[in-house]
Amino acid sequence: MPQPYEILFKTLADPTRRAIFERLCRDGEQTVKTLTARAGVSQPAVSKHLGVLRRAGMVRDRHEGRQTHYSAQLGALAPLVDWTQQMAGFWQSRFDDLEDLLERMDQ
Amino acid sequence: MPQPYEILFKTLADPTRRAIFERLCRDGEQTVKTLTARAGVSQPAVSKHLGVLRRAGMVRDRHEGRQTHYSAQLGALAPLVDWTQQMAGFWQSRFDDLEDLLERMDQ
DNA sequence: TCAATTGATAACTCATTGGCTATTGATCGC
DNA sequence: GCGATCAATAGCCAATGAGTTATCAATTGA
Numbered sequence: 001m002p003q004p005y006e007i008l009f010k011t012l013a014d015p016t017r018r019a020i021f022e023r024l025c026r027d028g029e030q031t032v033k034t035l036t037a038r039a040g041v042s043q044p045a046v047s048k049h050l051g052v053l054r055r056a057g058m059v060r061d062r063h064e065g066r067q068t069h070y071s072a073q074l075g076a077l078a079p080l081v082d083w084t085q086q087m088a089g090f091w092q093s094r095f096d097d098l099e100d101l102l103e104r105m106d107q
Numbered sequence: 108m109p110q111p112y113e114i115l116f117k118t119l120a121d122p123t124r125r126a127i128f129e130r131l132c133r134d135g136e137q138t139v140k141t142l143t144a145r146a147g148v149s150q151p152a153v154s155k156h157l158g159v160l161r162r163a164g165m166v167r168d169r170h171e172g173r174q175t176h177y178s179a180q181l182g183a184l185a186p187l188v189d190w191t192q193q194m195a196g197f198w199q200s201r202f203d204d205l206e207d208l209l210e211r212m213d214q
Numbered sequence: 215t216c217a218a219t220t221g222a223t224a225a226c227t228c229a230t231t232g233g234c235t236a237t238t239g240a241t242c243g244c
Numbered sequence: 245g246c247g248a249t250c251a252a253t254a255g256c257c258a259a260t261g262a263g264t265t266a267t268c269a270a271t272t273g274a
Contacts, residue, residue: 006122009116009119009120009125010120012116012120013116013117013119013120014231014232015113016232016233017232018116021194022194022197025194025197025198026197026201027201028201031250031251032250032251032252033249033250033251036251041232041233041234042233042234042235043250043251043252044233044234044235044236044251044252044253044254045232045233045234046251047251047252047253048231048232048233048252048253049232050251051252065240065241065242065250066239066240066241066242066249066250066251067241067249067250067251068250068251068252072194072198074194074195074198077191077194077195080187080191081188081191084184084187084188084191087128087129087132087179087181087184088181088184090129090132090133091132091179091181094133094134094135121261121262123262123263124262138220138221139220139221139222140219140220140221143221148262148263148264149263149264149265150220150221150222151221151222151223151224151263151264151265151266152262152263152264153221154221154222154223155222155223155261155262155263156262157221158222172220172270172271172272173219173220173221173269173270173271173272174219174220174221174271175220175221175222215274216273216274217272217273217274218271218272218273218274219270219271219272219273220269220270220271220272221268221269221270221271222267222268222269222270223266223267223268223269224265224266224267224268225264225265225266225267226263226264226265226266227262227263227264227265228261228262228263228264229260229261229262229263230259230260230261230262231258231259231260231261232257232258232259232260233256233257233258233259234255234256234257234258235254235255235256236253236254236255236256237252237253237254237255238251238252238253238254239250239251239252239253240249240250240251240252241248241249241250241251242247242248242249242250243246243247243248243249244245244246244247244248
């Protein structure tokens with residue numbers, strides 16, 4: 001099974017795509033048209049990024065007539081937090097191990 | 108000035124490179140040789156990844172004779188935490204705005 | 215001293231990907 | 245119904261980047 005944060009890191013690596021996600025977090029639900037207006041790239045490029053974000057579970061789409069509204073799924077960031085905490089945990093436990101060792105040497 | 112998390116996302120996007128960083132967090136300081144033994148790629152590939160990690164400020168190198176010891180710099184992950192909290196903050200404030208609106212409508 | 219070890223760099227290949235234009239499908243307003 | 249609008253897809257291109265092998269520089273030890 002693939003790590004859940006694997007796809008998150010890949011998806012967030014592109015600045016344009018990350019900017020789109022940030023905008024959805026900041027301003028809430030947006031149509032492709034409004035997103036395109038400020039993205040600095042063409043509409044197909046925006047659609048492609050939104051597709052990547054959607055497949056990563058980071059956004060939801062809602063169809064309404066001919067427009068599609070996208071919104072951020074904040075919960076999708078959880079694996080990122082978990083990963084960071086795990087790294088910090090490794091760090092801490094190595095520190096603890098060192099403390100244990102020094103303590104035992106001290107006796 | 109470039110966003111501090113920009114380079115972090117890019118650096119962490121590659122699985123091999125992220126695995127090297129994880130290993131340094133988990134097991135502490137390692138030489139290039141020991142890292143190469145488990146990386147699944149050639150020594151030059153490992154060196155290249157370590158160079159990327161170093162330029163991103165995520166690892167430090169320490170030269171000792173002909174070997175180079177690398178160690179993780181956990182503090183480098185701070186911008187990642189900041190970014191995540193910022194996204195959560197946007198989310199929360201939009202929620203607050205909605206609450207305010209509903210409250211005012213309720214009067 | 216000289217062979218072996220360690221790690222970095224050079225030079226190259228190949229796959230991935232982010233961008234574009236063109237087009238299609240679908241829906242809306244007149 | 246028909247032209248306009250909105251979004252997705254197809255097809256293409258160029259840049260990036262991760263991997264390789266070959267090689268070099270530096271250090272070690274026999």
